[in-house]
Amino acid sequence: MSLGHVAIIGFGAIARDLIDILRAQDTAPEQITVLVRPGREVEVQSDLGTRACVTSEIAALLTTRPDVVVECAGHGAVASFGASVLASGTDLIVASVGALADADLAASLEEAARRSGAQCVVPSGAIGGIDALGAARLSGLIDVRYTGTKPPGAWAGTPAEEACDLSGLTTPFTFFEGTAREAAQRYPKNANVAATLALAGLGMDATTVHLVADPGATENVHSFNVTSQALDFSMRLVGKPSPLNPKTSRSTVYSIARAVLNRRAAIAI
């Protein structure tokens, strides 16, 4: 069965790969629409050719009744469009999970989804183990600790630059220790996974986060430890950086694609 009409917000590293991955499936969407910023329609449409339609109007997009909207644009896009998508009765898959660290925004998404019956879906993104964490939560979680380590260049343009000289580092440097809420809000392009762990686990304020710039690293390493009443486990995921955006691990788009594909899978796993 076809994936129907898939709408994608953003046209960056994740969105570009997502279009190619979905189009390569047996169940490829009949239609893909990409929402871009006003003024970018012509350029992006010419890049996409016949692979997808482009719009910059969320209202116009929603009147075409997409089966699902996939946000791959950033926290601002979740804030601008998330509630309208859900209020229209359309399911929303969010890459920029850290936007939910804003409690008012999270409440508005939840309210819109409850009223319309649509779902806001959080894929595991660059990490994994969310199934085990969510199950362990039901038994009673005791502690969840996450450490995100990336090469210094992946932290360029973030507050890490104020904590250290990124280009002069010779050993790994932990520039942030705090909660998942603080991490997601201060590092919106790098710490969405901390918010994902928090949502599945102990919450934004009780999930402990360390962020590290490592001059010896070439990959994005996500490590976390979970202690619960039923299960203790540790995971270490080594993500290859996206060639289009070193802040983003390539695993992210495959997790999002899986969330889209599972919507129409006869056996969803």
Ligand SMILES: NC(=O)C1=CN([C@@H]2O[C@H](COP(=O)(O)OP(=O)(O)OC[C@H]3O[C@@H](n4cnc5c(N)ncnc54)[C@H](OP(=O)(O)O)[C@@H]3O)[C@@H](O)[C@H]2O)C=CC1
């Ligand atoms: N859950 C997870 O594990 C992960 C989540 N992420 C999230 O995914 C987001 C996207 O990642 P990635 O694709 O690598 O980022 P990119 O920077 O490569 O692409 C983002 C794209 O979205 C566009 N965009 C931003 N805001 C809007 C808007 N309001 N309306 C329309 N388009 C918009 C940007 O356009 P322009 O260039 O004009 O701003 C750009 O084309 C990240 O910002 C992060 O929040 C990323 C990695 C992992």
Ligand SMILES: O=C([O-])CC(=O)C(=O)O
């Ligand atoms: O892609 C990654 O490695 C993780 C990331 O950027 C994020 O969580 O925002």
